[in-house]
Amino acid sequence: MRLSKFILNNLEAVLQEWEDFAATLIPPEQSLDKVTLRDHVQKMLEAMSADLAKPETEHEEIEKSKGHDDSPECRKTAAATHGKERLALGFTLDAAVAEYRALRASVTRLWQKSLLNKPVPDTAIGDLIRFNEAIDQSINESVTSYSFEKEQQMRVFDTILSSLPDISFTLTLDGRFAYVNKALIELFALPPDKLVGKNFIDIGLPNGAELQRQIDQVISTKKELRGEMPYTAPSGEWGFYDYICAGC
Numbered sequence: 001m002r003l004s005k006f007i008l009n010n011l012e013a014v015l016q017e018w019e020d021f022a023a024t025l026i027p028p029e030q031s032l033d034k035v036t037l038r039d040h041v042q043k044m045l046e047a048m049s050a051d052l053a054k055p056e057t058e059h060e061e062i063e064k065s066k067g068h069d070d071s072p073e074c075r076k077t078a079a080a081t082h083g084k085e086r087l088a089l090g091f092t093l094d095a096a097v098a099e100y101r102a103l104r105a106s107v108t109r110l111w112q113k114s115l116l117n118k119p120v121p122d123t124a125i126g127d128l129i130r131f132n133e134a135i136d137q138s139i140n141e142s143v144t145s146y147s148f149e150k151e152q153q154m155r156v157f158d159t160i161l162s163s164l165p166d167i168s169f170t171l172t173l174d175g176r177f178a179y180v181n182k183a184l185i186e187l188f189a190l191p192p193d194k195l196v197g198k199n200f201i202d203i204g205l206p207n208g209a210e211l212q213r214q215i216d217q218v219i220s221t222k223k224e225l226r227g228e229m230p231y232t233a234p235s236g237e238w239g240f241y242d243y244i245c246a247g248c
Helices: 003-009 011-025 034-038 041-053 058-065 074-088 093-114 124-162 182-188 208-221
Strands: 169-171 177-180 225-232 238-245
Touching (some): 003 011, 003 124, 011 041, 011 093, 041 093, 041 124, 074 124, 124 177, 208 225
Antiparallel strands (some): 225 238
């Protein structure tokens, strides 16, 4: 049986296999209901199946092997939408790409299982190559869309926070600066590249260890925390800063 026909005839089984596998790759805090997990994936599989069933010219074969595909298939739209919406749902880029790895593994495993003790079609190798090219192209489209939307969000975020007189910053889950606004840069008298990726202990705050402990608490409980931080600026100016830490 051609891979294109197998996908359509076993769509539900492929989706279930993919769903189970994908759930093991996606971090627990990003787990979603089945309906949300399946969005776009069925459309992509149907489009891939239709593409596999069509004859492919030598030029198309060469272009797809390079990761180029300008065909107006709905897979392309679905993959791009996948990246955009996964960002909106809070997925990391790694988790979004992991879904495609799961999809590739699910289709390949189930198809190989269906061929056990049966004559292997002459087109099997070619079908697998084209399927993997389609998955790679979808990953590329999803990642491009995800990255573009992320950059757009960061530009808006930076525009808003940089205009604020108050100190604002975001931290990664291990308590390191992911973003710092202009007010914080001026307070520490350090360029952004000397702050991003560092934690409070790294930049030498006297109470850095205590702040780091409180941040760990906010990350683990998702509860807002308020406090007061003494700080002496490089200029010698001394004072207290009220702060609010909020997890999301």
